[in-house]
Structures are given as structure tokens and as C-alpha cells.
Amino acid sequence: MSQPHRAAVLNLYKTLLFLGREWPQGYDLFRKRLHKVFTKNSGETDPEKIATMLKHGGYVVKEIEALYKLKKYRTMKRRYYDDNK
């Protein structure tokens, strides 16, 4: 890992782990998969490629947040609003 991106990569990993605690199929599965992806790309040395991957990571974070929000909203809607219609 090239040094300039080190902090950003660690930060992304921590953020994703934090999000994984609420993963519907369980934290363990999420953590294993996440670890695998990070290990797979750990040999990458090209700073530009790392930057692209970080960007993708940020996108994944947003997607997971959106997924949780939608899941909660839909559950609430089904539980409290759909019966009357």
C-alpha cells in the first residue's frame, strides 16, 4: 500500500465495518467478504488505481446507507400504512 492513501484506506475499511454491523445476513458474513476484497487489492501500488478504488468504496458506503434507509422505510410502511389501502 502506498503511504499517501494509507489513512484513507483504513478509514474506508473502518467505515464499512461499522456499517456491516447492521447487515441483514449478519456481521460475520459481511466482515469476511469485506476482508477478502481488501486483501485481494492489498498489493496494488499504483496511486491512481487506489484512488479509483477509494472512490468506489465511498460509493459503496453511500449505497449501503441508502439500502438501510429504504429497508427501514419499507418495513414501517408495510407495518403501519398498507393495511388500510
Added chain:
Amino acid sequence: MSRVLVGVKRVIDYAVKVRVKPDKSGVVTDGVKHSMNPFDEIAVEEAVRMKEKKLASEVIAVSCGPTQAQETLRTALAMGADRAIHVEVAGAQYETLQPLHVAKILAKLSQDEKADIVIVGKQAIDDDSNQTAQMTAALLDWPQGTFASKVEKSDSGLTVTREIDGGLEVIKTKLPAVLSADLRLNEPRYATLPNIMKAKKKPLKKVTPKDLGVDIAPRIKVVSVEDPPVRQAGSIVPDVDTLVAKLKESGHV
């Protein structure tokens, strides 16, 4: 500029399958994941947005419950509340804590803190009482905008769009007022890890109902808590004639 008081409740997480205790006195809460009531998240979000739009000067989150209620308050702080008040009600007392008590506590706190707007979730997903906002408004003798799906500032107060059966109702209220958040009011933000860390530095005050002069002796006794009826299994019919015969038998045709 007004000060906003938000009520938040720690409830069993919405994704957890709730189990009734064998003695029918309640539901199993030990070792079960808890989180902030989803409707309260919407209430916090609305208060924080008011602050971001410079309509509110300060957002205060309040929660009544055992020590773990502080985790819920931290989430509210991470979402953007400025400070928190934890009203400590522990153990057996918490099990018999009812909306009336919470309303009295909120009413007292909003006077003490000189709040202009009180926002709560329309109901909690555990007891589904849907009483706290209404009772708080009554105790304070403030106007109420319940089931709000849109809140706007107008010259002398607030314009609140309410979700009612079969449509929407738009009302105008003066300030101070009590609001309760409906599902479509907004999309609550996610409490991110850095924000949760920062929230640990925000002030959290602990009080007891006794300090506030609120009597929390139960007014209602829970007689029994039971599982909803299980849906009966369907059956596969071999051909159309049997289906028609069965439908006739049950009076559908």
C-alpha cells in the same frame, strides 16, 4: 429563533422478531438488539433540519429509560442534536412507565428548558400508544400538529401538513407548539461513525423524574401480552371443480 425539544425512545430494533414472555407479562428484551424508534429518528431529523435552516437555535434530545437510553441519545447527538437530557427510570419502574408519565416529563422539561417546539415520533414501534404528543400538548396547553408530513415556518408560527385518513390536512399553529412526526415527514440521516465519536463530547445531563417533580406510579395495568394469531396454512386443490366447491362452501361465490 426557537429552541426545539425532541423526545426519543429506545425500542427493540425494527428488524428483530419480537418474542412474548411465557408468563404473558411482556416481551423478551434481554439480549435483544435495541435502537432508536424509527419515528423518533424522523423527529430528530426534522429538528436538525430546522436548525440547519436557522429556524431553531438549539436542539435538545430527551429520553426516559434505563442507562442504555443514553446510547439512543448518543445517536440523536450524532444526527445533530446539540445536547441531551437523560431522564433515568430504571428496572421495574421503566416497565410500568406510560405515555402520561413521559408527557408530564416532556412538559416539565420543555418549560424548564424554555423550548418553543416539542417534536416526538407519532408513536413508538414497541407499544404503539400514539399518545405522548397529544398528552404533552394538553398538559402544556399548547397547540398540536400531530402526524406531520410537512412543517413550514409561517410569519407568526408554523404551517403543518397532517396525514389524516384519506388525505392531507393543512393547519396553522402559533408557537410554542407540539408536533408529532409521521413517516413521510423526511428521510432521517444515517448516524456515521465519525459523528458518533464526536457525539461523545456533547453534553448529556442526567435527571430523575423525582427531580422534575413527576410522579411515575402506574395508572394502567397490563393484564396480558399475547402473540398475534398465526395465519392458517392454505391448501392446494387438485382441480377447478374442487376449488369452486370450496369457494361456494365458504361463501365467496
